[in-house]
Amino acid sequence: MSAKSIEIMVCMGTGGIAAGGDLVMDAFYSQLKAAGLEANVQKGCSAHKVGCRGLCAKDVLVDVIVDDNKATYEYIKEDMVERLIEEHIKGGKPVEEWLVKEDYHNFHDKQVKVVLADCGNIDPESIDAYIGVEGYKAQEKVFKNLAPTETIEIIKESGLRGRGGAGFPTGFKWELCFKNESDQKYIICNADEGDPGAFMDRSVIEGNPHSVIEGMAIGAFSFGASIGYVYIRAEYPLAVERLYLALDQARQKNFLGKNILGTGFDFDIKVKLGAGAFVCGEETALIASIEGERGMPRAKPPFPVNSGLWGKPTVINNVETLANIPAIIRNGAEWFASYGTEKSKGTKVFALTGKVKNSGLIEIPMGTTLRTIIFDIGGGIENDKKFKAVQTGGPSGGCITEDMLDLNVDFESLAKVGSIVGSGGMIVLDEDNCMVDVAKYFLQFTQSESCGKCVPCRIGTKRLLEILEKITIGEGTAEDLVRLEKLAKDVQSASLCGLGMTAPNPVLSTLKYFRDEYEAHLEGRCPAKACRQLLTYTIDAEACTGCGACKRACPTGAITGEKKKPHALDQELCVKCGACFDTCKFNSVGRE
Amino acid sequence: MASLATIFGSGAMTNSIRGIKHMEVIFIIGSNTKESHPVIANQMIKAHSKGAKIIIADPRKVPLVRFADQHLRLKPGTDVALINAMAHVIVKEGLHNSEFMEDRTQGFEAWKSSLDEFTPEFAEKLTGVPAADIAQAARAYAGSSKAGIFYTMGITQHTHGVDNVSCLANLALLTGNIGREYTGINPLRGQNNVQGACDVGGLPNVYPGYQKVGDPNMRRKFETAWDCVLSEKPGLTATEMMEKASGGRIKSMYILGENPVLSDPNMKHTIDALKNLDFLVVQDIFMTETAALADVVLPATSFAEKFGTFTNTERRVQLVRRALTPPGHAKPDLTIIQEMSGRMGLPMDYASAEDVFNEIASVWPAIEGINYKRLEKKGLQWPCPTRDHPGTEYLFKDGFPVGKAAFTAVEFKPPAEITDDEYPxxxxxxxxxxxxxxxxxxxxxxxxxxxxxxxxxxxxxxxxxxxxxxxxxxxxxxxxxxxxxxxxxxxxxxxxxxxxxxxxxxxxxxxxxxxxxxxxxxxxxxxxxxxxxxxx
Amino acid sequence: MVKLTINGKEVQVPKDTTVLVAARSAGITIPTLCYHPRLKPNGGCRLCVVEVKNIPRLVSSCTTPVSEGMEVQTETARLKEVRATIMKLLLSDHPVECINCRATDDCALHELTMFLEVHENEFTGERRKYDTRDGNPFIERNMEKCILCGRCVSVCEEVQGVGAIDFAYRGFKSKVCPPFEKDLDCEFCGQCVQVCPTGALLGKMWDRGLRLGQEKKAVDTVCTYCGTGCNITLNVQGQNITKVTASERHWNEGWLCVKGRFGYSFVTSPERLTEPLIRKGKELVEVSWEEALDYTAERLKATKEKHGEDTIAGLASARCTNEENYLFQKFMRGAVGTNNVDHCARL
Structure with missing residues (x-):
C-alpha cells in the first residue's frame, strides 16, 4: 500500500441516488473503514458525495482518485465496491472493464463548464469544499472592494442574459432595481423549474448550492435588497435539503445574516416551496405565490423590478443566471464575454434528452452548433435511427429541422427560426416521432398547466388541443388547419403571460416545418406511425407461425386462430392498441 | 348624543363615511361594524388595505378584528378606564396637540389632574387589557392627524354611557382629531332614520332641529309656525315612559313603527307597563310583539310604498321613493297622522311629503338649503343652510357651536349590576x-x-x-x-x-x-x- | 400630467392613470369584461388589448399605465380580429341558451357579443358541465355561465374582506368556488352578484312571482335597515319586488349587505297588516278606517280630559321618514299637547 491519498467521489444527485448512489457511498464508507485504509493513508482518505456531472444515464458514476490519478467508473452498484477497493485502491490496478468509455469523454470534451464547473467535483453539502474552490471569494470582493455600481457594471459588461427563458440582460435588470428608491427591495431566485424533462436548476442546486447563494448575495448587495427568496419546487426534496443546509452554513460563516463580513449590510434568504404549478415559473405568478395567493400571473407592466413582491422593487433571476455571477466576478467580465456569440455571451446549460444516445445535462458555449450538441456530445441518435428534429425551450419552444442543424445555439438564432433557448430543454426527435403528436403533447401540458386567468390561454389552448386531437385521429379537415394556425397566432398575441404567449409555439413551428405531416393526417396517414388511430394492423398469414402470442395480448379478442396455424385479425373489433405488433416475434403483424 | 351635544354644541357623526378610506388610524370602540354597519366596514377595510391602522376596543372578538392591528379586549363596562388611560398616556408623553387645544378647547389644566390615577397599569386591572397595549393604542391614535373614532351602542348603552362619550370627546380634543377631514367622533347610528327622527324633533326635550323645548323663544317660534299652544314642560324619554306607564302615570300611548317589547330592556317590565295602559295604539306594518298588546292597530306602509326622506348616520338627507302601492287598506303614515291630528283638533293639510319637508326646512335653519329637487340628484349632508350650499362633509371646520369645547373629567364607575356568586x-x-x-x-x-x-x-x-x-x-x-x-x-x-x-x-x-x-x-x-x- | 396619443388624438391625464381610463376620459370606447372601476385591474379577459408603438406584443389597457409620449391604437384590424377570437372562445364555453337565462337583460357577455358583432363561431368544442347545486339560500351559482373574469373573487377579497371564493383547478377546468367546493358560506353580501357580468351569480329569490304584462320599473331609494343609508334600486314589476340592485354612481358605490340586497321580501309578506284593527273583548277585529280613527281620537281625547295631556305619550319611529316623524311629533306636541314624544334612539 503505497498510495499517499485516496479520494472517492460518488455521484449523488437525484439521478445518482435513484441508481443506487447512496448504497454505493455506504459501501465505500464501511469497506474503506473495515480495510483500515483511513488510518494508513498519509494524506488522507476520503469518500464523499458530489453533485450531478451530467451523464445521468451512466449512473452511478464514481471517481477513484489515487495520488491525483483519476479514474472514472460507470454503472457502479454497491456489490462492485469490494472489487474496486481490492484491485484499484489496494492493488493499484484500475478495473478496466468498468471504466467509462469513449462516449463519456466525448460527452464532456466539447463542453465548457462555468455553472457546472464544480458540480460533480465538490461535496455540495460542505461549505468548506465550496470555499476550497474559490467559493465566496467573489462575494468578499464585491462586499469589500467594489461599489454597487461597479459590480453592476461588471455584470453588464459580461453580457450575461437571463437563463430562465427570455434572455433579459441581467446587469441591466439589476441597474433598474438599483435606481428604484424604496425602503425595501427583494431578490428572488426562480428555481421553479417546470419544463418536462428539464433539470438544470435542480442539478445546480443539488450539486453546488453555494454558488447560487453567493450570486444572490452579490445581487442583493449591489442593488440593495435585504431579503431574498428561493422559490423552489417541493418536488425537488434533495435540492431543498441541500439548499437549507447550505443556507445554514452560509449564515454560520456570516456570508448571510446581519452585518455581513463586517460591512454593515444585512441580507438573508428564505426558501419558499412551490406546489408544482408550471405557471409559477412565470415571475409574476411566482410573486403571487410567495404572497400567499394562487399562482396567477399579473399583467406587465408594472414589471417586478418596479413593483414586485408586496409591491416593492424585486429582481427575479433564474438559478443558472445567479450561479454564473460568482464566476464572472472572480474571472472578470471579459473572460465571460470571451465565450459565446456577439449578443449571447457565456455558456448555457441544456438538458439533452429524447432519442439521443447520451442524454444528460450539458453546458456549452453559446453559439455551439446543434450538430455538435446532438452528434458529438449526444453521440447521435439512439438505435441509429434517422434524426428528424430537435425541440428546444420546452413547452414554450419550437422544433428545428435537420437542415438547420448547423445553426448556432444562441438567443437570436433560435428565435429567428421560431424556437427559443428557454430554460434549456432540448429534446431530440427521430423518425418515429409524429410531429403532430409532439405538438399535441406539449399543448396537453400547457393546457392543463394554464392558470385559467386569461381567456386565450384557458380556452384557446383547449380548442387548439381539440383540433390537434381531431387531426391525430384522422378526422381533421383542411379548414381545421387554417383554424389551428389562426387561433394559435391569436393565442400567442393576446395571452396575458409568457405561458399563453408561447404555448402555441410547438404548434406553429411544427406547422411551419412539418406541414406535410399535418396534411398526411388529413388523408388518414401518420407518416411516423405514431398515431395509433390512423393505423391498420394486419397479420401476414405467410409469416405467422400460429404461436398465439398476439392472440393472448389482444385485449378485445380481435385475433383468432388455431395453434400453429396462421391467425386472423378482425378489423371491426380491433382498437388499434398495437399490442399484437409489439408482441409478435416473427414480424408477421403489419402496421400501415 | 346628549354628551356630544353638550361638549360641541351638536350631536351627530362629525365626519363622513366616504372619508373613512382616507383615515390613517381608525379607533373603533363598542361597535361591531362588520355586522351592524357592513358597508361602513367596507370603507374601513379599504382604509386598511391602504395601510391604515385599525384599533378595536371590544369585549368580543368581532369580525373586523381580522383587520385590526390591535384588539383591546376589555371587560364589558370598563370603557372609561380604558379611554382615560389612553388620555393619560397621551398627556404624560406629551403627544397632545397643544396648538389645537390652545385655539379650540378649555379646561385642560383642571381636567388633567383627573387623569392622574388612570395609569395604564391601573386601567389594566379594571379592563383586563395589558397596559402596554393601551399605551400603544394611545400612541397610534395621537400619532396621526387623520384618526377617527367610531362607536355605537357598545359605548352608549351603559349607565355611564354619557361618561363614555365624554371620554372619547376628550381624546379627540386632546389630539385635535376633530373639525378636519378624515377625523372626528363618529357614532354610527343603528337604524335607517334614527338620525332623522332625532333631527325632526322625535325627542322629548327638543323641537325639530334640536331647538330646545325649555327655551321660551323656541316655543314661541313653533307656536307661531304651527299655530297652536305648546307645553313648556319637557317630555319623558321612552324608557321613562315605560317606567311611568308601569306606575300608572302614563295612561295612553301611541306607538309609531316601534317594537319596545323586544327592544327595551327587561321585557317583562315592558309588557307589564304596556298592559297597564288604559289605551295603546300601534301603527305598524306587522303584528309585532308590541302591536299584539294594542287596543288599536293601524296598518301602515313600508319604505317601499312611500315618498319621503331618511337621514343617515352621516347626516345625509336622502330621498325615499315609492315603488309599490300599500297592501290592502294599509295607508301611508302621513295620511294616518293627518287624519288623527284633525280629529284631535289640529287640522293638517299637506298635499305631499314634499310639502311636509318644506315645512321642516322652514323651521330648522340647518336644512333650509335642502329641497326635494336638489335631493333628486343626490343626498345632502346637513348643515346645508342655503340653496347653493353643497352640504357639510364634516362638522366644526370653523369652530364649535359652543365656542371653546371643554374637557370633561370622568370618574370610573362600575356597571349598575356586577357579577356575584349567584349570577356569575x-x-x-x-x-x-x-x-x-x-x-x-x-x-x-x-x-x-x-x-x-x-x-x-x-x-x-x-x-x-x-x-x-x-x-x-x-x-x-x-x-x-x-x-x-x-x-x-x-x-x-x-x-x-x-x-x-x-x-x-x-x-x-x-x-x-x-x-x-x-x-x-x-x-x-x-x-x-x-x-x-x-x-x- | 402625462401626455399621450390615443388613435392619434392627444390626451392628457394624471400619471398612474391606465390606458383604459385615459381612453375613456377621451370618449374612446374599449370593450372590457373583467374590468370593474372599483376593483384592482385583473387583465384576464384580454378584450381591452391595445397596440402601443414600440411594444411588440398587445397589452391590456386596463393594466397598463400611461407614459409620456405613448402612442396607442385601440381599433386596428388586428385588434378587432383578436377581440373577436376572444369572444368566440368565451362563447364556445358558455351555454348560449340566453332565452333560459335570468340575466339576459343584464349580461355583459351578451352586450359585447352584439357590440363586437360576433355572429358566427368557428371554435366549438367541449363545454364545462357543472351542476348548480349550492344549498345557501341567497346566491345561485351557475358555474357553467361563469367566464372566470375574477370580479367576484376580487370584490370578495378587496371590498368585503372575506375571501369566500377563489380560483381552483387549472387549465380548462379552472373554476371559481368556495374552499373544497363546499356550499357558499359567507356574509352573503352579494357584492359578487352585483359585479358578475353574466348570469353565473344571481339572487335565488330574484324574480319571484313574475307575472305577464305588468310594467317593470326601477326605483332608486334608500335601504330601510341600518343607519348607513345605502342607496338601493328596487326593481319592481307590478306589485312585486323582483330584485334589489345598487348603482355604482351613489356614495355606497354599489356595495350593500345581505339585508339590504337580499332581505326585501318582508315588504310583500303575507303577514303585512292590511286592515285597521280594534280590540273587542280579547280579539283584535277588523274595522273600517273611519271607525279606527274615530275610536282612537276619542280614547286619546278622553285620556287627555280625564288625566291631562301629560299622561299620554307617543313613540315616533327610527324606521319612519323625516316627514312622518315630524308630523307625529307635531301631532303629539300640537294636537295632544305634550312633549312626551321619543323614539328608540337609545335602543
Whole structure:
C-alpha cells in the first residue's frame, strides 16, 4: 500500500441516488473503514458525495482518485465496491472493464463548464469544499472592494442574459432595481423549474448550492435588497435539503445574516416551496405565490423590478443566471464575454434528452452548433435511427429541422427560426416521432398547466388541443388547419403571460416545418406511425407461425386462430392498441 | 348624543363615511361594524388595505378584528378606564396637540389632574387589557392627524354611557382629531332614520332641529309656525315612559313603527307597563310583539310604498321613493297622522311629503338649503343652510357651536349590576349580521331565517367545559329579571366569564334578561352589561 | 400630467392613470369584461388589448399605465380580429341558451357579443358541465355561465374582506368556488352578484312571482335597515319586488349587505297588516278606517280630559321618514299637547 491519498467521489444527485448512489457511498464508507485504509493513508482518505456531472444515464458514476490519478467508473452498484477497493485502491490496478468509455469523454470534451464547473467535483453539502474552490471569494470582493455600481457594471459588461427563458440582460435588470428608491427591495431566485424533462436548476442546486447563494448575495448587495427568496419546487426534496443546509452554513460563516463580513449590510434568504404549478415559473405568478395567493400571473407592466413582491422593487433571476455571477466576478467580465456569440455571451446549460444516445445535462458555449450538441456530445441518435428534429425551450419552444442543424445555439438564432433557448430543454426527435403528436403533447401540458386567468390561454389552448386531437385521429379537415394556425397566432398575441404567449409555439413551428405531416393526417396517414388511430394492423398469414402470442395480448379478442396455424385479425373489433405488433416475434403483424 | 351635544354644541357623526378610506388610524370602540354597519366596514377595510391602522376596543372578538392591528379586549363596562388611560398616556408623553387645544378647547389644566390615577397599569386591572397595549393604542391614535373614532351602542348603552362619550370627546380634543377631514367622533347610528327622527324633533326635550323645548323663544317660534299652544314642560324619554306607564302615570300611548317589547330592556317590565295602559295604539306594518298588546292597530306602509326622506348616520338627507302601492287598506303614515291630528283638533293639510319637508326646512335653519329637487340628484349632508350650499362633509371646520369645547373629567364607575356568586356571568347584547333589530322585518324573510333563524348564546369554551356544555345544547339563562331557554354556541368570540345574546329573537329575547337601569343624563338603558347565570 | 396619443388624438391625464381610463376620459370606447372601476385591474379577459408603438406584443389597457409620449391604437384590424377570437372562445364555453337565462337583460357577455358583432363561431368544442347545486339560500351559482373574469373573487377579497371564493383547478377546468367546493358560506353580501357580468351569480329569490304584462320599473331609494343609508334600486314589476340592485354612481358605490340586497321580501309578506284593527273583548277585529280613527281620537281625547295631556305619550319611529316623524311629533306636541314624544334612539 503505497498510495499517499485516496479520494472517492460518488455521484449523488437525484439521478445518482435513484441508481443506487447512496448504497454505493455506504459501501465505500464501511469497506474503506473495515480495510483500515483511513488510518494508513498519509494524506488522507476520503469518500464523499458530489453533485450531478451530467451523464445521468451512466449512473452511478464514481471517481477513484489515487495520488491525483483519476479514474472514472460507470454503472457502479454497491456489490462492485469490494472489487474496486481490492484491485484499484489496494492493488493499484484500475478495473478496466468498468471504466467509462469513449462516449463519456466525448460527452464532456466539447463542453465548457462555468455553472457546472464544480458540480460533480465538490461535496455540495460542505461549505468548506465550496470555499476550497474559490467559493465566496467573489462575494468578499464585491462586499469589500467594489461599489454597487461597479459590480453592476461588471455584470453588464459580461453580457450575461437571463437563463430562465427570455434572455433579459441581467446587469441591466439589476441597474433598474438599483435606481428604484424604496425602503425595501427583494431578490428572488426562480428555481421553479417546470419544463418536462428539464433539470438544470435542480442539478445546480443539488450539486453546488453555494454558488447560487453567493450570486444572490452579490445581487442583493449591489442593488440593495435585504431579503431574498428561493422559490423552489417541493418536488425537488434533495435540492431543498441541500439548499437549507447550505443556507445554514452560509449564515454560520456570516456570508448571510446581519452585518455581513463586517460591512454593515444585512441580507438573508428564505426558501419558499412551490406546489408544482408550471405557471409559477412565470415571475409574476411566482410573486403571487410567495404572497400567499394562487399562482396567477399579473399583467406587465408594472414589471417586478418596479413593483414586485408586496409591491416593492424585486429582481427575479433564474438559478443558472445567479450561479454564473460568482464566476464572472472572480474571472472578470471579459473572460465571460470571451465565450459565446456577439449578443449571447457565456455558456448555457441544456438538458439533452429524447432519442439521443447520451442524454444528460450539458453546458456549452453559446453559439455551439446543434450538430455538435446532438452528434458529438449526444453521440447521435439512439438505435441509429434517422434524426428528424430537435425541440428546444420546452413547452414554450419550437422544433428545428435537420437542415438547420448547423445553426448556432444562441438567443437570436433560435428565435429567428421560431424556437427559443428557454430554460434549456432540448429534446431530440427521430423518425418515429409524429410531429403532430409532439405538438399535441406539449399543448396537453400547457393546457392543463394554464392558470385559467386569461381567456386565450384557458380556452384557446383547449380548442387548439381539440383540433390537434381531431387531426391525430384522422378526422381533421383542411379548414381545421387554417383554424389551428389562426387561433394559435391569436393565442400567442393576446395571452396575458409568457405561458399563453408561447404555448402555441410547438404548434406553429411544427406547422411551419412539418406541414406535410399535418396534411398526411388529413388523408388518414401518420407518416411516423405514431398515431395509433390512423393505423391498420394486419397479420401476414405467410409469416405467422400460429404461436398465439398476439392472440393472448389482444385485449378485445380481435385475433383468432388455431395453434400453429396462421391467425386472423378482425378489423371491426380491433382498437388499434398495437399490442399484437409489439408482441409478435416473427414480424408477421403489419402496421400501415 | 346628549354628551356630544353638550361638549360641541351638536350631536351627530362629525365626519363622513366616504372619508373613512382616507383615515390613517381608525379607533373603533363598542361597535361591531362588520355586522351592524357592513358597508361602513367596507370603507374601513379599504382604509386598511391602504395601510391604515385599525384599533378595536371590544369585549368580543368581532369580525373586523381580522383587520385590526390591535384588539383591546376589555371587560364589558370598563370603557372609561380604558379611554382615560389612553388620555393619560397621551398627556404624560406629551403627544397632545397643544396648538389645537390652545385655539379650540378649555379646561385642560383642571381636567388633567383627573387623569392622574388612570395609569395604564391601573386601567389594566379594571379592563383586563395589558397596559402596554393601551399605551400603544394611545400612541397610534395621537400619532396621526387623520384618526377617527367610531362607536355605537357598545359605548352608549351603559349607565355611564354619557361618561363614555365624554371620554372619547376628550381624546379627540386632546389630539385635535376633530373639525378636519378624515377625523372626528363618529357614532354610527343603528337604524335607517334614527338620525332623522332625532333631527325632526322625535325627542322629548327638543323641537325639530334640536331647538330646545325649555327655551321660551323656541316655543314661541313653533307656536307661531304651527299655530297652536305648546307645553313648556319637557317630555319623558321612552324608557321613562315605560317606567311611568308601569306606575300608572302614563295612561295612553301611541306607538309609531316601534317594537319596545323586544327592544327595551327587561321585557317583562315592558309588557307589564304596556298592559297597564288604559289605551295603546300601534301603527305598524306587522303584528309585532308590541302591536299584539294594542287596543288599536293601524296598518301602515313600508319604505317601499312611500315618498319621503331618511337621514343617515352621516347626516345625509336622502330621498325615499315609492315603488309599490300599500297592501290592502294599509295607508301611508302621513295620511294616518293627518287624519288623527284633525280629529284631535289640529287640522293638517299637506298635499305631499314634499310639502311636509318644506315645512321642516322652514323651521330648522340647518336644512333650509335642502329641497326635494336638489335631493333628486343626490343626498345632502346637513348643515346645508342655503340653496347653493353643497352640504357639510364634516362638522366644526370653523369652530364649535359652543365656542371653546371643554374637557370633561370622568370618574370610573362600575356597571349598575356586577357579577356575584349567584349570577356569575356578564351578559352583553347586540346584533348579528343577518337579523335586524327586533326582527319584525328580517324574521319575515325566509332566506335570512334559513341562515340565522335560531337564537343562541355565545359562550367561551372554558366556561362551557365548566358547565359541561356541548355546542348546540339548550341552556337556561337567567337574570334577576327573567330567564330564557337558548341554544349554546361555543366560541372564542367572547372571553371567559362573558356571554353574548343577540337581541333579535322574541322566542329567546335578550331583553328578558337585560337591566333597565338608565344613564342618569340621557336615560339610555344599560343593555350592554348585566349579570346572569346559566343552568344546563 | 402625462401626455399621450390615443388613435392619434392627444390626451392628457394624471400619471398612474391606465390606458383604459385615459381612453375613456377621451370618449374612446374599449370593450372590457373583467374590468370593474372599483376593483384592482385583473387583465384576464384580454378584450381591452391595445397596440402601443414600440411594444411588440398587445397589452391590456386596463393594466397598463400611461407614459409620456405613448402612442396607442385601440381599433386596428388586428385588434378587432383578436377581440373577436376572444369572444368566440368565451362563447364556445358558455351555454348560449340566453332565452333560459335570468340575466339576459343584464349580461355583459351578451352586450359585447352584439357590440363586437360576433355572429358566427368557428371554435366549438367541449363545454364545462357543472351542476348548480349550492344549498345557501341567497346566491345561485351557475358555474357553467361563469367566464372566470375574477370580479367576484376580487370584490370578495378587496371590498368585503372575506375571501369566500377563489380560483381552483387549472387549465380548462379552472373554476371559481368556495374552499373544497363546499356550499357558499359567507356574509352573503352579494357584492359578487352585483359585479358578475353574466348570469353565473344571481339572487335565488330574484324574480319571484313574475307575472305577464305588468310594467317593470326601477326605483332608486334608500335601504330601510341600518343607519348607513345605502342607496338601493328596487326593481319592481307590478306589485312585486323582483330584485334589489345598487348603482355604482351613489356614495355606497354599489356595495350593500345581505339585508339590504337580499332581505326585501318582508315588504310583500303575507303577514303585512292590511286592515285597521280594534280590540273587542280579547280579539283584535277588523274595522273600517273611519271607525279606527274615530275610536282612537276619542280614547286619546278622553285620556287627555280625564288625566291631562301629560299622561299620554307617543313613540315616533327610527324606521319612519323625516316627514312622518315630524308630523307625529307635531301631532303629539300640537294636537295632544305634550312633549312626551321619543323614539328608540337609545335602543
Amino acid at each position: 356571568f356578564i351578559l352583553t347584547t347586540g346584533r348579528n349580521l343577518f337579523q335586524y333589530h327586533t326582527g319584525s322585518m328580517t324574521r319575515r324573510v325566509p332566506e335570512i331565517e334559513a341562515v340565522a333563524g335560531k337564537a343562541y348564546i355565545e359562550i367561551h369554551e372554558m366556561d362551557a367545559k365548566k358547565l359541561g356544555l356541548k355546542d348546540g345544547d339548550t341552556v337556561n339563562v337567567a337574570s334577576r329579571r327573567g330567564n330564557i331557554d337558548i341554544r349554546a354556541m361555543i366560541t372564542d368570540r367572547v372571553n371567559p366569564g362573558v356571554v353574548f345574546v343577540p337581541m333579535h329573537y322574541a322566542e329567546a329575547a335578550a331583553n328578558m334578561l337585560t337591566n333597565n337601569a338608565l344613564d342618569p343624563v340621557c336615560k339610555t338603558p344599560e343593555l350592554k352589561v348585566c349579570a346572569v347565570r346559566i343552568v344546563t
